[in-house]
Amino acid sequence: MFKSFKFIAAALAGVACLAAAANAYRVTPLLIELEDTGRERSGQLRVENTTDRPLTFEAYAVDWTISETGERQTERSGAPLLVFPPQAIVPPGETQVVRVEWVGGPVERSHDFIVMVEQLPVDFTPEEAEGSGVQFLFNFGAAVHVSPADAEAELAIASAGREGGAAVVRVQNSGDRHAYLGDRGLTVSAGGVTHEYTGDELAEAMGNTLIAAGAVREVRIALPEDFPARALSAALPTRD
Numbered sequence: 129m130f131k132s133f134k135f136i137a138a139a140l141a142g143v144a145c146l147a148a149a150a151n152a153y154r155v156t157p158l159l160i161e162l163e164d165t166g167r168e169r170s171g172q173l174r175v176e177n178t179t180d181r182p183l184t185f186e187a188y189a190v191d192w193t194i195s196e197t198g199e200r201q202t203e204r205s206g207a208p209l210l211v212f213p214p215q216a217i218v219p220p221g222e223t224q225v226v227r228v229e230w231v232g233g234p235v236e237r238s239h240d241f242i243v244m245v246e247q248l249p250v251d252f253t254p255e256e257a258e259g260s261g262v263q264f265l266f267n268f269g270a271a272v273h274v275s276p277a278d279a280e281a282e283l284a285i286a287s288a289g290r291e292g293g294a295a296v297v298r299v300q301n302s303g304d305r306h307a308y309l310g311d312r313g314l315t316v317s318a319g320g321v322t323h324e325y326t327g328d329e330l331a332e333a334m335g336n337t338l339i340a341a342g343a344v345r346e347v348r349i350a351l352p353e354d355f356p357a358r359a360l361s362a363a364l365p366t367r368d
Contacts, residue, residue: 153177153185153218155245155268162230162274170229173270175245177218184248185218187211187226189272192240196298196344198335202242208232209272211243230274237304237341238275245270271338279305279341283312286344288362290318290351297347297362301339310337313365314347319356324365325349 153175160171177183189209190202210229218224228243247265282303289296295316301307310327317323330337333349 152179152247152266153183153245153268155270158268158270160228160243160270160272162228162272163277164230164233164235164274165277168277169231170227171272173226173228173243173245174223175216175218175226176223177220180220182220182250183218184215184250185224186215186246186248187243188214189228189241189243192242192271193340194336194338194343194345196346198345200336205241207239207241209241209243209274215248228272235274235276238273238279238306240306240338240340241272241274242269243272244268273306275305275341279303281305281307281339281341283307283309283339283364285362285364288316288360290360291348293351293353294348295351295360295362297349298344299339299347299364300344301341304341306341307339308337309334309339309345309347314349314362315365316351316355316360316362318360319358321356323352323355 156174156176160173162168162171173187175185189205189207189211191205191207193201195201208231210227210231212227216224226243226245244267246267249265280303281301284300284302286298286300297314297316299309310331313324313327314330315322315324327337329349330347334345334347339345
């Protein structure tokens with residue numbers, strides 16, 4: 129299944145580095161689906177140190193919301209989502225498992241989080257200090273969703289139109305479970321001609337295709353150059 133969540137955050141804290149570094153570590157997976165009760169309340173992230181020096185990191189959860197027009201909003205979470213260990217030192221070439229567990233009660237609909245894994249600065253050795261004296265610090269984020277076991281997303285087209293050479297489609301999720309529009313795709317039609325957008329195209333246009341439970345997202349995406357200049361409609365492809 130196509131997962132359109134592409135928040136493989138490479139937010140670099142710090143200024144230029146004279147010795148360009150590859151990613152200091154890898155975090156997998158970048159999407160965890162949890163349930164509010166039972167065995168599916170917990171999952172794991174794996175933080176792999178791919179460098180030749182120890183990696184120190186901090187892990188914590190933030191509440192994650194996306195506005196109708198795609199602005200991401202995050203805030204340090206006070207929800208009962210356990211992230212353990214909150215800090216760790218990983219030797220070169222080794223992997224640290226981070227447990228993510230919902231320790232609260234039942235929820236009425238999906239709750240959306242990002243678990244941030246942030247590299248922490250460590251002291252340079254004297255030899256390193258004589259060099260650039262600057263570190264690259266890498267941050268990664270993994271999406272975590274906590275949902276009722278029987279929750280379902282219910283996506284529907286709320287409105288469709290065009291502005292210049294772009295389709296403007298509002299998609300509503302009236303269900304109690306989140307959805308990724310990239311998993312469904314989107315079709316637009318005008319004058320008897322239909323065009324289907326793939327999940328990758330939607331992710332490129334939207335930045336992130338998450339539609340939270342009870343939320344609406346606007347899709348603004350370029351139409352093919354030869355698309356008929358007629359009234360536009362939109363539809364969601366039927367699931368397999």
